[in-house]
Amino acid sequence: MKTSSRRRSADDRGFRLGTGFFAFLVVALVAGIFFELYRTSTLSLQKFGFRFWTGKTWDPVAGEFGAFPFIWGTLYSSILAMLISTPIALGIAIFLSELSPRRLRTPLAFLTELLAAVPSIVYGLWGVFVLVPIVRSLQVATPGWMKKIPLFSGPPLGVGMLSAALVLAVMVIPFTSSVAREVLKAVPSTQREAAYALGATRWEAILAALRFGRTGIIGAVILGFGRAVGETMAVTMVIGNNPQVSASLFAPQYTMAAVIANEFTEAADNLYLSALIEIGLVLFAITVVINAASRFLIWSVTREIKVKPPKPVSTMAFAAPTGGGK
Amino acid sequence: MTETMVSDMQTPTDAKAGSPAPGSGSSPAALPTAGRTLRMESKKLDFFYGAKQALWEISLQIPEKTVTAFIGPSGCGKSTFLRCLNRMNDIIPDTRVEGDVLLDGNDIYGSGTDIVDLRRRVGMVFQKSNPFPKSILDNVAYGLRINGMAPKSEIPERVEKALRRAALWDEVKDRLDTSAMGLSGGQQQRLCIARAVAVEPEVLLMDEPCSALDPIATTKVEELIHELKRDFTIVIVTHNMQQAARVSEFTAFFMLGRLVEHDRTEKLFTNPGQKITEDYITGRFG
Amino acid sequence: MNRTQRRKALSGFVVFLCGAAVVLALIPLFFVFGYVLQKGFSSLNWDFFTKMPKPVGETGGGMANAMLGTAYLILIAGAFAIPVGVIAGVYLSEYGKKWFASLVRFTADVLNGVPSIVIGIFAYGLAVLPVKHFSALAGGLALGFMMIPIITRTTEELLNLVPGTLREGSLALGATRARAAFSVMVPAALPGIMTGILVALARIAGETAPLLFTAFNNRYFSTSLVQPISSLPVQVYTYAVSPYDDWHRQAWAGALVLVGFVFVFSVLARVVTRRLERMHRT
Secondary structure, three states, rough: HHHHHHHHHHHHHHOOOHHHHHHHHHHHHHHHHHHHHHHHHHHHHHHHHHHHHHOOOOEEEOEEEHHHHHHHHHHHHHHHEEEEEEEEHHHHHHHHHHOOOHHHHHHHHHHHHHHHOOOOHHHHHHHHHHHHHHHHHHHHHOOHHHHOHHHHOOOOOOOHHHHHHHHHHHHHHHHHHHHHHHHHHHHHHHHHHHHHHHOHHHHHHHHHHHOOOOHHHHHHHHHHHHHHHOOHHHHHHHHOHHHHHOOOOOOOOOOOOHHHHHEEEEEEEHHHHHHHHHHHHHHHHHHHHHHHHHHHHHHHHHHOOOOOOOOEEEEOOOOOOOOOOO | OOOOOHHHHOOOHHHOOOOOOOOOOOOOOOOOOOOOOOEEEEEEEEEEEEOOEEEEEEEEEEEEEOOOEEEOOOOOOOOHHHHHOOOOHHHOOOOOEEEEEEEEEEEOOOOOOOOOHHHHEEEEEOOOOOOOEEHHHHHHHHHHHHHHOOOOOHHHHHHHHHHHHHOOOHHHHOOOOEEEEOOHHHHHHHHHHHHHHHHHOOEEEEEEEOOOHHHHHHHHHHHHHHHHHHHHHHEEOOOHHHHHHHOOOOEEEOOEEEEEEEEEEEHHHOEEEEEEEHHHHHHOOO | OOOHHHHHHHHHHHHHHHHOOOOOOHHHHHHHHHHHOOOOHHOOOOOHHHEEEEOOOOOOOHHHHHHHHHHHHHHHHHHHHHHHHHHHHHHHHOOOOOHHHHHHHHHHHHHHHHHHHHHHHHHHHHHHHHOOOOOHHHHHHHHHHHHHHHHHHHHHHHHHHHOHHHHHHHHOOOOOOOHHHHHHHHHHHHHHHHHHHHHHHHHHHOOOHHHHHOOOOOOOOOOOOOOOOOOHHHHHHHHHHHOHHHHHHHHHHHHHHHHHHHHHHHHHHHHHHHHHHHHOOO
């Protein structure tokens, strides 16, 4: 009847707008972050312009605001962390999704989750008291001739780029591997089967699956990179917090996130604060781009198949439910 | 190869031992495949998913250069058995096989078996076509490359031969470098057939190859099978009895994990030995 | 070695490498866990849980105020993040195919990837700058913003698993959309949604960076929304970077509490997930 259907559609509309408002809040939040950051950093944006990012000296007390060391430090530490962590993370993802005996799978996956859930501060603590001394003794043990190479130069402080990259690697591994694992799960098993049926070895069949999911796996790696870029606490505790640009693994350096964490509460004047917020703005922009790109890549692989926990689907598409397949 | 004729006269009775309706069936002395060279043979094959048994004492003979069809209702074990023939079930964890499967007289489940080689010799085409996300040429050449079967110079020629065999060459010869994913469903399945025959297998296993195809594509594939059987031994699992009647010389009827009847196709469809077979064929269940 | 043997050797080698990768990754896990356990356990005494921090330089005392502070902050965060997240998740599940829903999903994922320190800056601009002092509210806001995307996505995914027939049945009986959604669909997905909330809570409980300049820190116990408040992660950080051994000792104890919290929540989440899978399989 007309009246009830009108009431129905009014109710539908009300529900849609009501819940839609809350969904809109999510979008508003992200937009808000951007605008807010932009607004509070205008002082610095206007005063320094692009020079901000090319200047190599960061000495706010003396009025020098060169933020290049932070870009350098962030990229160096994150890229190095990815170089270390990606092969391991992919190895874990492959092991868990293709190779592991069924009984081991759950406990191992659980342990990986645990690794991912440990707070950054705990990794930082471990980094300061355990990793840094190890790196220090590594430095001390470096032969003199190696110390002459810029990559290995510097006094044995322990804190520095290597320690930061190592801690970051440990933190990123479980993250990258769980996303890669989701991608591999979404690759249809028929791809591997086709390879086996043509006489492929185990590794060759895995390669076929990897090739099918390659865009998603690249997405997983990029996502991990984004995580490394934004990591704050663990990094600031082991990197030395020195705004210098150095090629050495052992030199104390600084990242964007770390300088914000350390100097925000000490920023004495508005310009200083604004400069730090500008760094935050760029950090935000970088992570948004990284995230968007990687999500797109991952989406293109998992498009038809939604694989999210708790997905109650057996990974073995042929497991006979009650005896007798087809 | 020919020794199976006399020494395994026990097998037909055994094959019927587990049947739901133990009947007279064919006399023990006349195996349906008598007089033919056998390519593959299973002897009292049992198959288990973990603790659950799925196949019971399957003893079946596959003569060379013929088409043998496996028919039966859903869940009867025909695909499971097919996958035992190239040990594809090995990739499922917790599965177990008892009994023998012989390829040219050698037990493929024996300890000395090279599985990689076995799977090249016994190829498989799947129900839903599964081309790799590569070019048409790379798909067909895949098996050749990983098995090192042809030097780089010979690959294009071998690919053409395989595509011709799959009746696909004329349709794709101008776009070998384009992605295989751009082909239609029927073309993709013929591509998978080309890919499988490129490695020159001895036996070609086909698991309901037409079930995802339209009637025209299905006809094309059936015509293909007629051609292919001149060079390959083919085993095809199908839900479609008319198809089995059209393409095969021998048919095996499975039910509930057992081999109920195995005979020449014309005989099985016109004068089945078991009542269950007759019921299935005439559509009384299934 | 002929070609096939080489291929098989390569395959075996790669399998070995992957297994080695797993072992390699687990080493730091056990290393960290073990170390935290060893260093922190001895300092976990009654004092730690009940006493307030002593003045600089004096030994003893505890982190009672920090733990309560964390609990308080979680409460503030959850108070607005849970409703927003769940309702947004309901929208995504009910109207998932619209372009706006895709936009929301995308921004939720993006928000998830924003570094927590940037969220801290945002909350700072929102709640600290205008009033010129740190507050528990600002800290709660920052943490809540981080929770929203997690809860939204989990709620959406779980609601999608509930069969649509439940919704239809409810509507056919004359229920409004809202009632169908909130009194039928959401309760059906509740265990999973709760897990999502718990996971989000566990994640923010360990966050330090966004609190550094929002909630800041407080040597005393406070329940005021507009005063700075201490929190476990910030306290651990402050102690860790200090020069005092006794404070280091307490930092380890605090880290142990955090890790224990994470462990319990992970186990809980797994158990609930497993139970859900079993329910859906029948």
